[in-house]
Structure formats: C-alpha cells, structure tokens
Amino acid sequence: MLLEVKDLKVSYGNIEALHGISFTIDEGEIVTLIGANGAGKTSTLLSLSRLGRPEAPAVTGGDILYKGSSILKTEPHTLIQKHMMALVPEGRHIFGNLTVEENLRIAAYSHRKDPRRKELVAETQALVFGLFPRLAERRKQRGELLSGGEQQMLAVGRALMTGSSFIMLDEPSMGLAPKLMYEMFRAMRRLNDEKHITILVVEQNAKVALEFAGRGYVLKTGEIVAQGASADLAANPDVKKAYLGG
Ligand SMILES: Nc1ncnc2c1ncn2[C@@H]1O[C@H](COP(=O)(O)OP(=O)(O)OP(=O)(O)O)[C@@H](O)[C@H]1O
Numbered sequence: 001m002l003l004e005v006k007d008l009k010v011s012y013g014n015i016e017a018l019h020g021i022s023f024t025i026d027e028g029e030i031v032t033l034i035g036a037n038g039a040g041k042t043s044t045l046l047s048l049s050r051l052g053r054p055e056a057p058a059v060t061g062g063d064i065l066y067k068g069s070s071i072l073k074t075e076p077h078t079l080i081q082k083h084m085m086a087l088v089p090e091g092r093h094i095f096g097n098l099t100v101e102e103n104l105r106i107a108a109y110s111h112r113k114d115p116r117r118k119e120l121v122a123e124t125q126a127l128v129f130g131l132f133p134r135l136a137e138r139r140k141q142r143g144e145l146l147s148g149g150e151q152q153m154l155a156v157g158r159a160l161m162t163g164s165s166f167i168m169l170d171e172p173s174m175g176l177a178p179k180l181m182y183e184m185f186r187a188m189r190r191l192n193d194e195k196h197i198t199i200l201v202v203e204q205n206a207k208v209a210l211e212f213a214g215r216g217y218v219l220k221t222g223e224i225v226a227q228g229a230s231a232d233l234a235a236n237p238d239v240k241k242a243y244l245g246g
C-alpha cells in the first residue's frame, strides 16, 4: 500500500470539512476522488500534501500513512524531496512572467544536489514536451500568455519536473474544452503506463474521471459515500443520478 488514509478528520477553525474519511492507494494505481462543490476534495489533497499552503486545514483526527509511516508531522519539503509527492493545485499556479521552459526548470529544484541534474532535467523536460507538444511549440512564451488549457498542462509539467512518483491533481479538467480535457487525461494515463507514476485525481467531472481511473471514491459533504472499481461506480444508480446526469 502506498497511501492509507485512516478516519481522517480535518477542520478550518471550528468548521469540520472532513468527518473521518478512509481510503487507500496502491503503487501504480490511478484513483479518483469525485464529488460536488464543497464536498471536501481540495481539503483532502491539501491535507495529504500541505505543500507550502497556509490555507491547508488542521488535522483533528485519524492518520495518513505513506509507505506504512505516518506523514502527519512530516515537513512539506520532505514530502516533496524524500517521499516524492507532488500536487497540481486547483487553479493554475505557474509563474506568469517566466517562460514555459523557465517554469519547468525551476520546478526541478529538488534535483539541485544531484550530480546528474543536467541530464535529469533535460530528460524530464523531453518527457513533458512529448506528452504536451503544445508546450514544446511555446517553450519561449511567457506563462501568462498561454491559454487556460496550456497553463493547466504546464502545471502538470511542473509536477513531473519534481521527479515525483506520486502526483495529486486537483480538478485538471477545470475550464478545459472536451478535446483538451481528453488530451490531459490521456497524458496522465501515459505517465501511469510508461513511468509507473501513481496518480490521485480529484474531479467534479465524474464522467471523465471514471473513464480514466481504475478505482474511485465518492465524497459528499466530508464523507465517503461510495467506492469501488470505476466501471462499478459508473453503473451505480445513485452515482449516476447524482454525478453523471442520469
Ligand atoms: N480556507 C477555508 N476556510 C474555511 N472553510 C473552508 C476553507 N476552505 C474550504 N472550506 C470549507 O470546507 C468545505 C470543503 O471545501 P473544499 O474546498 O475541500 O471542497 P471541494 O470539494 O474542493 O469543492 P470544489 O469542487 O468547489 O473545489 C467547504 O464547506 C468549504 O466552504
């Protein structure tokens, strides 16, 4: 088991956002967490990663085990460097005044002490450009001049540059036209197939998430109300009615 979330409770001040949720992820899986606005999806990812986010909620109960050990007290930078976790946050956190290439390079800072840094950065950048040819075409363009979808790809590219083996994505489909959305999910599938990167993807778009993930969990107002293989969830009448438009 790569990740085991056990009866996790988190709060913002007095408001409890997660009321004791449990889920697991095995190495090499693509798992999705689906749910409506305010269900607690972002809160879950922030609790797992805490990657320098002051807005992360406080954990008030339960535990998060990564490779068998609790990471509740682990510093965010250790999560990135030692445990190789990366978060692609909701919205697009890229540097608007830097070019595509510069955005990718600075994300590779965790390799800074590696003697093979140059090769690693070049290899990973080639991987990112292979996955997202649009970024390759725009490598000298400033981040702020990219379209929303291209910015989303760059955000995913930045997560890859950290050398992470476990990537969490918060609503990667947000704001993307269907064609780009499928491109994004196909890129994720390729990363999983070819690089064995484990993926946790949070989505409001349950339809596409269940097409690409192997398993899923349904989050509703801070609780997990359904779980299973994606095909079973997609066929579940309650899930269909609430999240798949019929
Ligand atoms: N910084 C915060 N302070 C107080 N309450 C918060 C904060 N962030 C989130 N919440 C509350 O926690 C609950 C879960 O929010 P969360 O952002 O995790 O939902 P979500 O599933 O990601 O929703 P969305 O699909 O809209 O992004 C909501 O009721 C929200 O109002």
Ligand SMILES: [Mg+2]
Pocket (backbone or CB within 6 Å): 041, 042, 043, 090, 170
């Ligand atoms: Mg959210």
